[in-house]
Amino acid sequence: MFGNLDIITLQQIWWLLASVVGSLFLFLTFVQGGQTLLWQVSADEEEKSLIINSLGRKWELTFTTLVLFGGALFAAFPKFYATSFGGAYWVWILILFTFIVQAVSYEYRTKPDNLLGSRVYELFLFINGSVGILLIGAAVGTFFTGSNFTLNEYNQVRWTHPLRGLEAAFSLFNLSLGLFLVFNARVLGAMYLVSSIDFSERPRFEAKVRRACLVNLICALPFLLYVLVSLLLMDGFGFDQAGVVSLVAGKYLANLLAMPVVLGLLLLGLVLVIWGVVSISLLNGRRGIWYGGLGTVLVGLAVFFTAGYNNTAFYPSKVDLQSSLTIYNASSSHYTLTAMTYVALVIPLVLLYIAWVWRLMDAKRISTQDIEGRKAY
Amino acid sequence: MFDLQMVDWARAQFALTAMYHWLFVPLTLGLSFLCAFFETIYVRTGREEWKNLTRFWMTLFGINFAIGVATGIILEFEFGTNWSNYSWMVGDIFGAPLAIEGIVAFFLEATFFAVMFFGWDRVSKNFHLFSTWMVAIGSNLSALWILVANGWMQYPIGMAFNPDTVRFEMENFWAVLFSPVALAKFTHTTSSSFIVGSFFVIAVSSWYLLKGRHIEMAKKSIIVASVFGLLSATYAAWTGDESAYSNASTQPMKLAAYEGLYDGEKNAGIVALGVVNPAKQPGDQQQPFLFEIKIPGLLSLLANRELGSFVPGINDLVYGNEQEGITSVAARMEKGREAISDLAAYKTAKRAGDATAAEISLARFNTNRDSLGYGYLESPEQTVPSVAITFYAFHIMVFFGTFFLLLFLLFLIFSVKDTLAGKRGLLMLGVGSFFLAMIASQSGWVVAEVGRQPWAIQGLLPVNVATTDIGTGSVQATFFMFLAVFTLLLAAEIKIMLKQIKIGPEGL
Numbered sequence A: 001m002f003g004n005l006d007i008i009t010l011q012q013i014w015w016l017l018a019s020v021v022g023s024l025f026l027f028l029t030f031v032q033g034g035q036t037l038l039w040q041v042s043a044d045e046e047e048k049s050l051i052i053n054s055l056g057r058k059w060e061l062t063f064t065t066l067v068l069f070g071g072a073l074f075a076a077f078p079k080f081y082a083t084s085f086g087g088a089y090w091v092w093i094l095i096l097f098t099f100i101v102q103a104v105s106y107e108y109r110t111k112p113d114n115l116l117g118s119r120v121y122e123l124f125l126f127i128n129g130s131v132g133i134l135l136i137g138a139a140v141g142t143f144f145t146g147s148n149f150t151l152n153e154y155n156q157v158r159w160t161h162p163l164r165g166l167e168a169a170f171s172l173f174n175l176s177l178g179l180f181l182v183f184n185a186r187v188l189g190a191m192y193l194v195s196s197i198d199f200s201e202r203p204r205f206e207a208k209v210r211r212a213c214l215v216n217l218i219c220a221l222p223f224l225l226y227v228l229v230s231l232l233l234m235d236g237f238g239f240d241q242a243g244v245v246s247l248v249a250g251k252y253l254a255n256l257l258a259m260p261v262v263l264g265l266l267l268l269g270l271v272l273v274i275w276g277v278v279s280i281s282l283l284n285g286r287r288g289i290w291y292g293g294l295g296t297v298l299v300g301l302a303v304f305f306t307a308g309y310n311n312t313a314f315y316p317s318k319v320d321l322q323s324s325l326t327i328y329n330a331s332s333s334h335y336t337l338t339a340m341t342y343v344a345l346v347i348p349l350v351l352l353y354i355a356w357v358w359r360l361m362d363a364k365r366i367s368t369q370d371i372e373g374r375k376a377y
Numbered sequence B: 001m002f003d004l005q006m007v008d009w010a011r012a013q014f015a016l017t018a019m020y021h022w023l024f025v026p027l028t029l030g031l032s033f034l035c036a037f038f039e040t041i042y043v044r045t046g047r048e049e050w051k052n053l054t055r056f057w058m059t060l061f062g063i064n065f066a067i068g069v070a071t072g073i074i075l076e077f078e079f080g081t082n083w084s085n086y087s088w089m090v091g092d093i094f095g096a097p098l099a100i101e102g103i104v105a106f107f108l109e110a111t112f113f114a115v116m117f118f119g120w121d122r123v124s125k126n127f128h129l130f131s132t133w134m135v136a137i138g139s140n141l142s143a144l145w146i147l148v149a150n151g152w153m154q155y156p157i158g159m160a161f162n163p164d165t166v167r168f169e170m171e172n173f174w175a176v177l178f179s180p181v182a183l184a185k186f187t188h189t190t191s192s193s194f195i196v197g198s199f200f201v202i203a204v205s206s207w208y209l210l211k212g213r214h215i216e217m218a219k220k221s222i223i224v225a226s227v228f229g230l231l232s233a234t235y236a237a238w239t240g241d242e243s244a245y246s247n248a249s250t251q252p253m254k255l256a257a258y259e260g261l262y263d264g265e266k267n268a269g270i271v272a273l274g275v276v277n278p279a280k281q282p283g284d285q286q287q288p289f290l291f292e293i294k295i296p297g298l299l300s301l302l303a304n305r306e307l308g309s310f311v312p313g314i315n316d317l318v319y320g321n322e323q324e325g326i327t328s329v330a331a332r333m334e335k336g337r338e339a340i341s342d343l344a345a346y347k348t349a350k351r352a353g354d355a356t357a358a359e360i361s362l363a364r365f366n367t368n369r370d371s372l373g374y375g376y377l378e379s380p381e382q383t384v385p386s387v388a389i390t391f392y393a394f395h396i397m398v399f400f401g402t403f404f405l406l407l408f409l410l411f412l413i414f415s416v417k418d419t420l421a422g423k424r425g426l427l428m429l430g431v432g433s434f435f436l437a438m439i440a441s442q443s444g445w446v447v448a449e450v451g452r453q454p455w456a457i458q459g460l461l462p463v464n465v466a467t468t469d470i471g472t473g474s475v476q477a478t479f480f481m482f483l484a485v486f487t488l489l490l491a492a493e494i495k496i497m498l499k500q501i502k503i504g505p506e507g508l
Helices: A007-028 A032-040 A045-056 A059-076 A078-087 A088-106 A118-145 A166-170 A171-198 A203-233 A251-258 A259-284 A290-310 A333-345 A347-359 B005-043 B048-082 B084-118 B125-154 B173-177 B180-211 B214-249 B250-259 B298-302 B314-319 B329-352 B354-378 B385-415 B422-448 B474-505
Strands: A149-151 A157-160 A236-239 A245-248 B159-162 B167-170 B270-276 B289-295 B454-456
Touching: A007 A032, A007 A059, A007 A171, A007 A290, A032 A059, A032 A118, A032 A171, A032 A203, A032 A290, A032 B005, A032 B084, A045 A088, A059 A333, A059 B048, A059 B125, A059 B180, A078 A088, A078 A149, A078 A157, A078 B084, A088 A118, A088 A171, A088 B048, A088 B474, A118 A166, A118 A171, A149 A203, A149 A259, A157 A290, A166 A171, A166 B422, A171 A203, A171 A259, A171 A290, A171 B159, A203 A251, A236 A251, A236 B173, A245 A251, A245 B084, A251 A259, A251 A290, A251 B289, A290 B159, A333 B084, A333 B167, A347 B289, A347 B385, B005 B125, B005 B180, B005 B214, B005 B289, B005 B422, B005 B474, B048 B084, B048 B180, B048 B214, B048 B474, B084 B125, B084 B173, B084 B422, B084 B454, B125 B173, B180 B385, B180 B422, B214 B250, B214 B385, B250 B314, B250 B385, B270 B298, B289 B329, B314 B329, B329 B354
Parallel strands: none
Antiparallel strands: A149 A157, A236 A245, B159 B167, B270 B289
8 A cells, every 4th residue: 555655655665654643742832841740830738739639640651652742753864863963962862851850859859768859859840841842842943044064975964063952953044943842831831730630729820820831832933933934034045856955045935935825824823822821821721731732733743744844944054055865865665664554554643542531531630639649740 | 081982972871871871761661560569459449538538659650750851852863973884874774763762652651641640539530540540551662762772783675775875774664663673672662661750659568667657658668569579680680681682683792791611612601600811812721711610511401592502702703613603703894895985986976976886886786795894993803792701791790680580579478477577687688679770771771782782783894884973172171070960869869869769758
């Protein structure tokens, strides 16, 4: 079935799949966003505990999605995996560190004899939600601003900047994208907490969370605007039929105009996020996370599609344009992409059982009952 | 001490992170099934004490699981950060099992883990049990895919080298998945992990029996764990034999190293107990052992399933053995160097647009392509892994593995007779058993990984060309960062675990 597809179609399918996984990850960063709200919106240990236990039922999904994003890129676009992880060494190492310390924090935070004390584990969660997401945003920003590497004819990477990837964080565009993602994660975090915690005896707590949702959207807007305006005005990395990469004026604007669906995804996504915030902060709704989540996924898809489709180099090199990675020169072989496409058929099943379990587990909101005893985080 | 090359630091870092990760994974693999057994008994009998017992072991499982996840994420990305050339050259094959692991296994674990821990009052009894089983199956499925990937590194099949992209490309997914090495690895690794999980339960329960606490719960736990452990240990012995048998055909150097066999022979014997001569070098006349107890003929039987058959030694494999049809490493290095220069000539001709020259170079390259990796070696002796490390690690693993069979049997017999509480010596041994199992389990990986040096991909890609082009300082720095963070988290994990064991189960 899939074996008959030509390699170009398979490469496009896999960029789509990687984009879906990446965008779902951005939605699931509500966990990270929620972690950074911990100290801000809680008035006492019990409220803190409600937040942790609410996020604690979901953190592994986010973590696993990140791992899958890495795995999918390795399988489908190994040249990107080899170039970026080996080249932009330090930015990835630091991101991974924030996830390493996150992984133990839920489980260990309130356990007796936990060596470091609960404040340290909370700090780990905060670092993961702030530094971790900021750096991920900066790394995604390099899809548009480019990186400093060359590839030789054996496809071996040489990174030409001594900061090995950390230089990404010194670009205003990358930094703005990172900060936008941090604030967007906080918006989503607040939305998720509203949907999952039983606030019936804690109106002040609820008001704080709902307010945080709006405040963080307002904080996110300037960075979003800067990113969007820059994206429309900046030169982009396009390639011609022979695969020769060049700097093209207004490339990303041209991509959006050439792919109106992508432009539609972007606009619809932004409207949905804003509607989600309105419903949470102004209309006292509870389901804002679904609007905000879907909106984030759509914006994420628009970002990844703009970076990779329409003859655009998704991982461009600033120092040697011809070393830039495109979905066509960075992918796995036809055979591997075909095999992986068959495997991808189980993804709907996976999504289905995740949704099913989510519904079952969230049918009842988390209340003080759930945070008592040894079973709680 | 720190005057090492980048590749050595990258290897040290992989060893460090993998061994840390492996402190937690076997326990996850084994304990997840034990929790599923305990809960199944609870659901079948409806007796509350089994529920409390299940929840107690699940608490310990959760503490261990968290740090397993924390130490695991780095391994997936470390292939890229420290082994970038490797990632490109074999990503077309190696990436797939990693992605499949994520899709089919990690989400099972992550999704149902939340139900297993927080779903007691939110979902039905049966659905909860189903979730616990899903966590156990998910954990073990993830082991399957990563071991398929590792198995392929040990025995690369189902692919071909593409000189245009300069990488190996997959040609047969099923050959990769059902490779005999991958299957032997999966069955041996999971069964030995079940041993570790079983001894964890036995160790904690033995401690309770020694202290006279939670006696009924401890006895119940021990019965289940010793049955599971005994079956697993038996199966591990069989799969271990399978592993050694597949080593003989796929990685004869590894086999020769862990058996300390320098000169190949017919009717080769096994050194059951020995002290390796540290001064011994390949090709010299010194004795390989300072002291040895040898069982004649057994190695031929183990390696080839045929008494009196020839088993090649280190010297045969390095210097060649015409009679047995073994090519010397030096000859293959020569061919490898030709392959490297033909590949470069092919690239140059392609760049210049000279199709005829490209074709000639490619044809020349194709005659030697199988030896490409050998062209990057510096000396034939480089193909010999550390004999002392692999020999001792292998013998520790086998010795403990055999001893575990006996130990499980004793625990089972005295449990059935209900006289376990009085056997203080056995119980003390039980407390220590978990640590022995951990040593045996780590030793197994030492044999597997040290034994295939200097190859990242057996026979195709030596470690020194698999690395990232990055300064030693960066890899050194991250090595110490991981060492510090993982040690800190391990210390926290142990303290938390001990405290929870001290507190004990609720209501039992």
